[in-house]
Each structure stands twice: as C-alpha cells, then as structure tokens.
Amino acid sequence: MSLFQLPQAPTHEPLQLTWLSVIQLRLKLQKPFITSFGRQDERDTLLVMLRTQDGLVGIGETPSMAAPMYDENYLWADLDVLQRFLIPTVSEQLKGVICCFDDLESIFKPVKGHRFSKCGLEAAYWHLVAQQKNVALASLWGGRAESVQAGFSIGAKTLDDVLERAERAIQAGFKRLKVKIWPGFDRIVLEAIRNQYPNIMLQADANTAYDPFLSEHIAALKTLDELDLLLIEQPFAENRLLDHARFQAEHNLKTPICLDESIRDLNDVRQAIDLWRLFEVSERLVINVKPPRVGGYWESVRIATYCQAHQVPCWVGGMLETGLGKWMNISLAAHSAFNLPGDHLQPQPYYQQDIINPLPTLRTDGTVIVPSGEIGEIDWETLERLQVARFDFQVN
Numbered sequence: 001m002s003l004f005q006l007p008q009a010p011t012h013e014p015l016q017l018t019w020l021s022v023i024q025l026r027l028k029l030q031k032p033f034i035t036s037f038g039r040q041d042e043r044d045t046l047l048v049m050l051r052t053q054d055g056l057v058g059i060g061e062t063p064s065m066a067a068p069m070y071d072e073n074y075l076w077a078d079l080d081v082l083q084r085f086l087i088p089t090v091s092e093q094l095k096g097v098i099c100c101f102d103d104l105e106s107i108f109k110p111v112k113g114h115r116f117s118k119c120g121l122e123a124a125y126w127h128l129v130a131q132q133k134n135v136a137l138a139s140l141w142g143g144r145a146e147s148v149q150a151g152f153s154i155g156a157k158t159l160d161d162v163l164e165r166a167e168r169a170i171q172a173g174f175k176r177l178k179v180k181i182w183p184g185f186d187r188i189v190l191e192a193i194r195n196q197y198p199n200i201m202l203q204a205d206a207n208t209a210y211d212p213f214l215s216e217h218i219a220a221l222k223t224l225d226e227l228d229l230l231l232i233e234q235p236f237a238e239n240r241l242l243d244h245a246r247f248q249a250e251h252n253l254k255t256p257i258c259l260d261e262s263i264r265d266l267n268d269v270r271q272a273i274d275l276w277r278l279f280e281v282s283e284r285l286v287i288n289v290k291p292p293r294v295g296g297y298w299e300s301v302r303i304a305t306y307c308q309a310h311q312v313p314c315w316v317g318g319m320l321e322t323g324l325g326k327w328m329n330i331s332l333a334a335h336s337a338f339n340l341p342g343d344h345l346q347p348q349p350y351y352q353q354d355i356i357n358p359l360p361t362l363r364t365d366g367t368v369i370v371p372s373g374e375i376g377e378i379d380w381e382t383l384e385r386l387q388v389a390r391f392d393f394q395v396n
C-alpha cells in the first residue's frame with residue numbers, strides 16, 4: 001500500500017454552518033423487498049441537512065436499516081450517534097466551520113464504526129461543496145463518465161416472482177440481473193433465469209447466508225459455477241475473509257467472489273486483495289462499494305482507486321436509498337474505476353413517494369445519465385409529509 005498514492009480530496013473555501021438537522025423519514029416501498037434477512041414493506045431513513053451562513057443547503061442520506069441485520073448499523077443507533085456525537089462535535093469543536101475534508105475526518109476518527117451515520121453527514125458536506133464550487137458531484141469525486149450502466153437487484157421469495165421481475169427488468173432495458181439467493185433457493189432460481197436469458201449478465205447475492213463448514217452449502221455453491229455468473233456476492237459471514245479466499249482457491253471456482261458485507265474500509269480491501277493474491281486467484285475478486293457501509297463517498301473513491309490500481313473490478317452497490325442517495329451513488333459510479341453495473345434503480349421507483357425530482361431513469365441501452373450539474377430538486381413538500389421526526393442543532 002505504501003506505493004499507492006491516495007487521491008487528494010478537493011479543496012474549497014471554508015463552509016460556515018449555522019444549522020445542522022437530522023430528519024427521520026418513513027417511506028412506503030412499491031414492492032416488498034425480500035432477502036435472507038426477511039421482508040420489508042416500508043422503511044425509515046435518515047437525512048442530514050446542513051445550512052450555511054450564505055444560504056446553501058446540503059443534504060445527505062444515512063440509508064439506515066430497521067434492525068442490525070445487514071451489519072451492526074441500524075436506524076436508532078445511527079440517529080443516536082449523529083445526535084450525540086457527530087453533529088455536536090461539528091457544532092462545538094469546529095464551531096460549525098469546515099475548512100477541508102480533513103476537518104470532517106478528524107471528527108469521524110474518534111468515533112469507532114458507525115459508518116452509516118458518518119456517510120450521511122459526509123454526503124451533506126459534499127452536497128454543499130459541490131454547490132459552493134458550482135461543479136457536479138461526479139466531477140468533484142473525479143468521475144468523467146456521462147452515463148453509467150445500471151443493474152437490477154431481484155429480492156423475491158418464489159421462483160415465479162423472481163422470473164416475473166426478471167422479465168420486467170429485461171423489458172425495461174436492464175442488461176444485468178442480480179438475484180438474492182439462500183440455501184435451498186439458489187441453483188433452481190439462477191438456472192431458470194439462465195435458461196430463459198442465456199446471454200444476460202447474471203450475478204447472485206447470498207448476503208452471508210452460507211456456512212463454509214457445511215458440506216451441503218459448499219456443494220450448492222459449487223454447482224453455481226456452471227451457470228456463467230458474473231460473480232457470487234458474499235456467500236459467507238462478513239468476518240470470514242479467509243474462508244472466502246480459500247473457497248475460491250480450493251474449489252477452483254471460476255466465478256469471481258464479490259465481497260460486500262466484509263468490506264468496511266480501504267484496509268479491508270487491501271487485505272482482501274493480498275489474500276486473493278496469496279491464494280493465486282487474484283483475477284477472481286470483485287468489490288462491491290457501498291458508501292454507507294464504508295463510511296462515506298470519499299472512502300469509496302479511495303477504495304475504487306485502489307481497486308483500479310490492482311486490476312480488481314468494482315461496482316457501486318445500493319441500500320434502498322431514496323432518489324437523493326441514488327443520484328449520489330450514480331455520481332460516484334461515474335469514476336472510471338467502477339467498471340461493472342451498479343444497483344442504481346428498479347424498473348419502477350422503490351418508493352410510492354420520493355423526496356427528489358427527477359428520479360434516475362433507465363435508458364433503453366441499460367444506462368442512466370450522470371447529473372452534470374445539480375443532482376435534482378428536493379421536493380420539500382413531500383419531504384415534510386414523510387418526516388416522522390426532526391432534530392435541529394444551531395451553531396452557537
């Protein structure tokens with residue numbers, strides 16, 4: 001890593017904050033989202049809103065989960081950390097003045113973990129910086145692409161439901177499908193899709209549902225290798241980095257393993273790449289970069305740049321963000337290091353109502369436009385209607 005030059009965060013004029021707010025929203029999903037963790041019909045999310053002395057408003061999203069099932073982060077902990085630690089420190093320690101990204105990192109560093117909360121505050125900061133500099137978020141983060149490829153993530157419980165959603169996604173123009181799998185619901189569903197769409201880019205996401213020490217789990221995963229998958233995402237638990245690498249090597253799996261839950265920062269990526277190299281399978285590693293899981297957008301840029309320098313493909317994953325979070329993820333994906341389609345949208349919007357206009361839409365070639373200016377307009381009326389709680393902090 002010593003030879004690797006970390007990208008330098010963009011500089012800007014000092015931001016003088018006057019108000020910091022945390023807003024809890026409740027959004028109704030268009031369709032339930034089902035993974036090995038369970039079913040969701042509606043979900044709460046958190047927004048961090050920063051106001052500057054000169055009237056700029058920056059908003060970032062902490063796309064919290066209702067329960068600590070994806071990782072240890074969840075809504076009430078995220079809210080608590082924002083309210084009790086991160087926001088008061090900006091207000092009191094920095095006196096509301098943020099001169100550079102390092103100022104923000106100095107606040108994050110003493111708070112262990114809680115990367116989702118940090119991501120919301122950091123995203124609001126970048127939203128402000130982009131406005132102050134009058135540049136698009138994508139170019140602020142080093143992205144040049146005018147459009148990015150979008151994949152579709154299918155989380156459904158029955159084969160019929162998966163096939164129906166796959167058909168709708170293909171009709172809409174998606175070129176890549178991802179299917180949530182778990183023991184007993186893996187080969188059958190992936191094989192059915194592969195038979196129906198022999199040429200589609202297809203990948204599986206196990207969300208840690210398999211045990212590397214259960215022979216039937218290993219046998220089930222091995223049979224997926226015949227289905228010409230783009231990747232198999234996170235079969236084992238998040239702290240089983242070594243087991244993932246060993247599984248890839250010992251069974252000579254030609255399908256790359258993609259790490260999602262295991263990757264919490266650049267250091268995890270560095271260790272994963274070293275491990276895959278030690279097992280001599282380094283060309284079969286892929287990294288899923290989710291800004292909230294790695295603590296923010298700049299850490300995502302660092303990870304992507306590191307992956308690019310080591311020829312490891314990566315892509316931007318999603319967490320059921322609102323349109324605001326999705327636009328930010330699309331802006332991030334414009335960086336040339338992201339070379340696989342991201343989870344940016346569905347054939348239908350995720351939510352019955354959203355907080356930003358317009359929402360990202362898929363073009364017939366399976367891509368979505370990267371905003372070249374502002375990332376859309378906040379729909380304040382809807383935002384207020386969906387708000388279930390709000391906490392304001394004034395900078396003294």
Ligand SMILES: [Mg+2]
Pocket residue numbers: 205207233234260261288317
């Ligand atoms: Mg995943």
